[in-house]
Amino acid sequence: MGKGTHSYVADPRNDTVIIDVNGEHFARHEAKVSVFDSGFMLGDGVWEGLRLHKGRIAFLDQHLERLYRGAKAIAMDIGLTKAELTQRLENVLHANGMTGDGVHIRLMVTRGIRSTPYQDPRVVISPATIVIIPEWKDPVPETATNMLNLFTVHVRRGYPDVQDPKLNSHSKLNCITACIQATQAGADEALMLDPHGFVATCNSTHFFIVKNDEVWTSSGDYCLDGITRGMVIEIAREAGIPVFERNFSLIDVYGADEAFTTGTFAGLAPVGMVDGRVLGTERGPMVERLQGLYLERLSKEARS
Structure with a gap:
């Protein structure tokens, strides 16, 4: 499982x-x-x-x-x-x-x-x-509220002239080795950096942080152009929530108010710990709000 x-x-x-x-x-x-x-x-x-x-x-x-x-x-x-x-x-x-x-x-x-x-x-x-x-x-019901534990791994998202991270290819060995390292560290998933040391993405999901009621995610230069990632950015902006695609480091992550991941399977999932630093012990208000907005967009999509 x-x-x-x-x-x-x-x-x-x-x-x-x-x-x-x-x-x-x-x-x-x-x-x-x-x-x-x-x-x-x-x-x-x-x-x-x-x-x-x-x-x-x-x-x-x-x-x-x-x-x-x-x-x-x-x-x-x-x-x-x-x-x-x-x-x-x-x-x-x-x-x-x-x-x-x-x-x-x-x-x-x-x-x-x-x-x-x-x-x-x-x-x-x-x-x-x-x-x-x-x-x-179906995801287990507690996925929406369980606080994920992430671990930053040594495996980086590579330069586009080596193997472009934007390509959703069958060649996933770098993500698998990242997943293995995170698992051996006792985490749920790996947090991966880009070649410059900025936060890029997780091994199988995308990563966001919340700081001062703003939502940050990576520049997108070193990660797949995720469909759920894009939808969350879109619905947040439509709701008047400031969203920034930008470079940020682990220092920003460790000091974040909230964090979450996005993916097709589970939608939005809250993150509680990164590298042993506790970001929160329960789902925060921004994550809960975005989860609701995302479900509304899913329902709208089903009716269209």
């Missing part, structure tokens, strides 16, 4: 969930890709995590835009239009009888099957591999 913001309620229905592999439906235990697939062999691909809210995939347009933008950046042809891919998503949700809430979807696209274990895309011999895994998956 996931930890921290990814702790979820186990659901036995997932034992028999139907998965889409290249447009065909398979039972969970029968869903497979080739050992020559680019994703398995090299981590060559892009992906999105999606949530079903009141029968609709939340912020689908934004997620697909990021997916196709990432594919274009690595010169990978998804092979489907956005409308065709959306239809595949809807088909597999229908096949599983998923019509309401509590569903998480992992949409994965890799460059396809290679003729031999080699990184050059010119050895790819098939169209892109597209896998859709929908699961009955």
